[in-house]
Each structure stands twice: as structure tokens, then as C-alpha cells.
Amino acid sequence: KGEIKAELDIDKSLWFFDCHFKGDPVMPGCLGLDGFWQLIGFFLTWIGGEGKGRALGVKELKFKGQVRPFHKKITYQIDIKKYITRPTHMVWGDAVLKVKDKAIYFAKDLQVGLFETLTWDYGKDPATDPF
Numbered sequence: 001k002g003e004i005k006a007e008l009d010i011d012k013s014l015w016f017f018d019c020h021f022k023g024d025p026v027m028p029g030c031l032g033l034d035g036f037w038q039l040i041g042f043f044l045t046w047i048g049g050e051g052k053g054r055a056l057g058v059k060e061l062k063f064k065g066q067v068r069p070f071h072k073k074i075t076y077q078i079d080i081k082k083y084i085t086r087p088t089h090m091v092w093g094d095a096v097l098k099v100k101d102k103a104i105y106f107a108k109d110l111q112v113g114l115f116e117t118l119t120w121d122y123g124k125d126p127a128t129d130p131f
Contacts, residue, residue, distance in 0.1 A: 001080040012069035027067035032105045036095040040112040049089030051114035058110050065104030089114040
């Protein structure tokens with residue numbers, strides 16, 4: 001269906017290197033995963049979708065390497081597998097995160113949706129969310 005690519009410059013001054021981990025700095029793996037979801041959400045709005053973005057899941061996730069402060073750049077690459085616009089805008093895709101052209105994070109069946117009817121529920125049952 002399509003492909004999304006994005007790059008992030010890596011610098012030792014990035015906030016997470018000071019605290020994750022002391023004396024052994026590495027980008028948290030969850031930030032790489034969230035980057036996949038954020039990029040798909042950006043894509044959904046770029047193609048005209050409206051609403052609040054929500055990460056809806058990932059079927060499989062593997063880490064085969066680390067992002068360290070001496071790396072210069074990381075590349076996000078997402079292969080769009082499915083896209084729908086009704087009842088809401090949603091995308092499913094597979095993704096890799098690369099360092100020095102080597103894939104180190106792998107995600108299968110990422111899912112992101114945009115929702116126009118979400119409201120702040122002030123502590124009500126999270127299982128009743130409309131997605």
C-alpha cells in the first residue's frame with residue numbers, strides 16, 4: 001500500500017541518555033516503538049484524517065540492537081499493509097528501525113487509529129473507550 005520513512009538525528013545530549021542508564025546510555029526501546037506509532041499517526045493526519053490518534057497495538061516486537069549516543073542517525077521505515085477510512089481512519093503496518101543501515105527493531109502489525117469522539121472521562125472505566 002505504501003511506505004513511510006523518517007530519520008532522527010542522534011546526539012549525546014538527548015534527554016534519555018542521561019538517565020537510561022547511568023554509565024550505560026541507551027535509547028529506551030519503548031521510544032523506538034512509540035516512534036513507529038507516532039509516525040503512522042502523523043501519516044494519518046497528513047492524508048486528511050481528523051481526530052485524536054491512538055496506538056491500538058502491535059502483534060510482534062523484537063529488539064536486535066541498541067541506539068547509543070555515538071550513533072549519528074536512526075531511520076524509521078514503515079510498510080503500510082492496510083488503510084481504512086470508515087468508520088474511522090486506521091492503518092496497519094510493519095516497521096523496522098535502522099542504525100547504520102542495519103535493522104535493529106522489528107514490529108509486525110502495528111495499528112493506529114484516529115478518533116473524533118474521544119472525550120476525557122475523568123477516571124471512568126478505561127474498558128469503555130470507543131475503540
